[in-house]
Amino acid sequence: MLLVKGAKIYPVTGPAIESGMMLINDAGKIEAIGQNVDAPKGVEVLDLTGKVVLPGLVDAHSHVGIWGDGEGSPGYDGNERPNAVNGKVNALDATNPMQRSFGSAREGGITTIQIVPGSGNPISGLGFACKTAGTIVDDMVVKAPTGLKGAFGENPKRASGGKRAPSTRMGTAALVREYFQNAKAYGEKKAKAQADGKPFDIDLNLEPGLMVLNGEIPFRAHAHRHDDIVTVIRLCEEFSINFSIEHCTDGHLIADYLGKKQVVAHLGPGLSSRGKVETANYTDRNPAVLASHGVKVCLVTDHPFLDSRYFLAYGAVAHKHGLSQEETLKAMTINPAESMGVADRVGSLEAGKDADFIVLAGDPFSYKSVVLETYIEGKRVWERPSY
Amino acid sequence: MLAIINARIETVSNGTIDNGQLLVKNGKIAVIGTNVDIPEGCRIIDAKGRTVTPGVVEAHTHVGIGEQGVGWEGQDTNEATSPTTPWARARDGINMLDSAFDDFRRAGITTANVLPGSANIIGGTSVAVKCKGTMVDEAVIKDPSGMKAALGENPKSVYGGKGQSPSTRMGNAAVMREALLKAQQYMQKLDNAKSEQDKPKFDKQCDALLPVLKGEIPLLIHCHRADDIATAVRIVNEFGIKYTLEHVTDGHVVVDLLKSNNSLCAVGPTMHYGSKVENKDRDFRTPIVLAREGVPFCFTTDHPVVAGQYVILTAGLAVGWGMDWNVALRAITLSAAEHMGIADRVGSLEAGKDADLVIWSGDPLEFTTFADVTVIDGEIVFEREVQ
Numbered sequence: 035m036l037l038v039k040g041a042k043i044y045p046v047t048g049p050a051i052e053s054g055m056m057l058i059n060d061a062g063k064i065e066a067i068g069q070n071v072d073a074p075k076g077v078e079v080l081d082l083t084g085k086v087v088l089p090g091l092v093d094a095h096s097h098v099g100i101w102g103d104g105e106g107s108p109g110y111d112g113n114e115r116p117n118a119v120n121g122k123v124n125a126l127d128a129t130n131p132m133q134r135s136f137g138s139a140r141e142g143g144i145t146t147i148q149i150v151p152g153s154g155n156p157i158s159g160l161g162f163a164c165k166t167a168g169t170i171v172d173d174m175v176v177k178a179p180t181g182l183k184g185a186f187g188e189n190p191k192r193a194s195g196g197k198r199a200p201s202t203r204m205g206t207a208a209l210v211r212e213y214f215q216n217a218k219a220y221g222e223k224k225a226k227a228q229a230d231g232k233p234f235d236i237d238l239n240l241e242p243g244l245m246v247l248n249g250e251i252p253f254r255a256h257a258h259r260h261d262d263i264v265t266v267i268r269l270c271e272e273f274s275i276n277f278s279i280e281h282c283t284d285g286h287l288i289a290d291y292l293g294k295k296q297v298v299a300h301l302g303p304g305l306s307s308r309g310k311v312e313t314a315n316y317t318d319r320n321p322a323v324l325a326s327h328g329v330k331v332c333l334v335t336d337h338p339f340l341d342s343r344y345f346l347a348y349g350a351v352a353h354k355h356g357l358s359q360e361e362t363l364k365a366m367t368i369n370p371a372e373s374m375g376v377a378d379r380v381g382s383l384e385a386g387k388d389a390d391f392i393v394l395a396g397d398p399f400s401y402k403s404v405v406l407e408t409y410i411e412g413k414r415v416w417e418r419p420s421y
Numbered sequence: 422m423l424a425i426i427n428a429r430i431e432t433v434s435n436g437t438i439d440n441g442q443l444l445v446k447n448g449k450i451a452v453i454g455t456n457v458d459i460p461e462g463c464r465i466i467d468a469k470g471r472t473v474t475p476g477v478v479e480a481h482t483h484v485g486i487g488e489q490g491v492g493w494e495g496q497d498t499n500e501a502t503s504p505t506t507p508w509a510r511a512r513d514g515i516n517m518l519d520s521a522f523d524d525f526r527r528a529g530i531t532t533a534n535v536l537p538g539s540a541n542i543i544g545g546t547s548v549a550v551k552c553k554g555t556m557v558d559e560a561v562i563k564d565p566s567g568m569k570a571a572l573g574e575n576p577k578s579v580y581g582g583k584g585q586s587p588s589t590r591m592g593n594a595a596v597m598r599e600a601l602l603k604a605q606q607y608m609q610k611l612d613n614a615k616s617e618q619d620k621p622k623f624d625k626q627c628d629a630l631l632p633v634l635k636g637e638i639p640l641l642i643h644c645h646r647a648d649d650i651a652t653a654v655r656i657v658n659e660f661g662i663k664y665t666l667e668h669v670t671d672g673h674v675v676v677d678l679l680k681s682n683n684s685l686c687a688v689g690p691t692m693h694y695g696s697k698v699e700n701k702d703r704d705f706r707t708p709i710v711l712a713r714e715g716v717p718f719c720f721t722t723d724h725p726v727v728a729g730q731y732v733i734l735t736a737g738l739a740v741g742w743g744m745d746w747n748v749a750l751r752a753i754t755l756s757a758a759e760h761m762g763i764a765d766r767v768g769s770l771e772a773g774k775d776a777d778l779v780i781w782s783g784d785p786l787e788f789t790t791f792a793d794v795t796v797i798d799g800e801i802v803f804e805r806e807v808q
Contacts, residue, residue, distance in 0.1 A: 103694070104698055123599070135695070307728035308490040309489070316490075338694030338695060339694065341692060341693070344738070347734055351734070353789060354789040364656075374590075399788060400789070
């Protein structure tokens, strides 16, 4: 058992507790949290007087572990390029827990991430949720899979190199539509075979599509430009599937529409330098504009495109441009946890949840409030070095 | 005429003036102090106690030649057709209407050094510009401000990939040394020529390198890895020429070398991701160690590698890592101007210098602070609408 005390605690799902207490059990779960909690005699105490405690940050769109980090091409496993439709690939099978990017995530205060394949293909593969400390990825998994990644706009049409479809936005939409049509027909055949007690050949490529159609996982659609975002919504409504918009860079241009559609937006990478035409309208105001229109806003690093170490700086910039402190904290914790389907375990500090938390030097979103320590399931996984 | 009153003036070169005034005449700072006579008819800005600093100076960017949100049509950073292109001039490729210049003004950046990229061993001349106007020729402060050069991965990957030299770090050094040696011999022949007929035939490569050999401009050498930094210092010392080191990712590893040579270092882009093996150890440790050891340094984003407006965020993060606040502010103003050799004009608030300044909504280095007013050469180039 470990008793955290003295710190100002932001549970995120409730009001901040000045000089709060949090009791953590040996299973790494929060036993109790509040102004005062009953702790057994002789419990180990972590006195954080004058410090601030936040839930471990949650990043709903990351390529930590699969993208290489200062490694060159040998560490690059983000896009399985040869095929445009890649339902059968799974980020879990390429994640390197010993890549230094996991250390960057811990340094940035990020304790849970959704690792998704890249955006080179219209159907890019499965993503999953894991903690950011460990050596065996299977031990780090919180939930797998958590979504089927897809991509629209510039990337899939460019990745094909003109040698195969898609070479246009029309082609990308057609391939995605065809994929879900095939998955639907496949699902019907599978259900009939099962009902008839007949043998049935599993199709690895279509299984994730069927999971999406059955509502087991959402479609995670990369879209920057406003019309790409609208295309995603059109397609998903055709098939009645749940989705999140990944990036959603132009969201502020069509915020009314996205609000009406109750869209979940994974906004990032923050602090963008507008490397592509489809990101030309990037603005630091996007999270505030979308949140004010009722969009469920999650901030994401898209690591490596924003280094995970600077996630809180991105939050600060979103806050600066109009997202309230409370909304910004939610956008980095509970909102992404809900979007990933792991809010029963992470995303806020509540009894029964995992004891994933970070210790800051002060209230969040100031350069003075650096991350001092990062804890996962009650264990310290990062401590600020002194240079 | 323009006067700023009721300001907390961070001069950078001469301490802080509380409740100060600053008078601008003909685009220059005329007087600065606490008891300045404000002439009649002068436009007065009441800073209402806000902080005023020199305009931010970015010593290593590709603004205007590596345009944002445009695609390949706006990419004019590397004349990657030959490993030595000293005759290329950044000035001839700058689009002053690149939207990044707007971002710079909004962020309080008033001066930028624009460098050719690092594909070539000798990439061409850089130019120092003010972030104003539509005509580059009206924005120039100093042209050329330096001669770009590069070691390490970039040139060897570009030319090695084409089956040309350089394809190794040995090749990088040999190509650089040979270009400098030829130019040196060319210069000696020109100096020794007693008549027009004696002069060597015009050689555009050697001719373009003469200002470097004569010590008129520095060689600005891209180097990340410790051994590339050492190679850079070795070669420039062979020729006794002026130089600066650009990026200097491993600078903390070879800090004694930098110290003994008093090397000017532009450190960054620290917030970038591990895109290459040679930048794998990018970290705030580098500027912290350089500052502690007294090595002259400034921060750079390498815009658009990291968007230039976040150079201020970089300074704030450095303070979070323990850098003195004044040193961090200097590293994005006067130290950057010294790096570029234009500290007689910009980088600090002193009588006689260009009236480039920023009024900030709070602590200039705080993540949530806005540049409220940006002034270049005495003209307001940006004024924030207060929402």
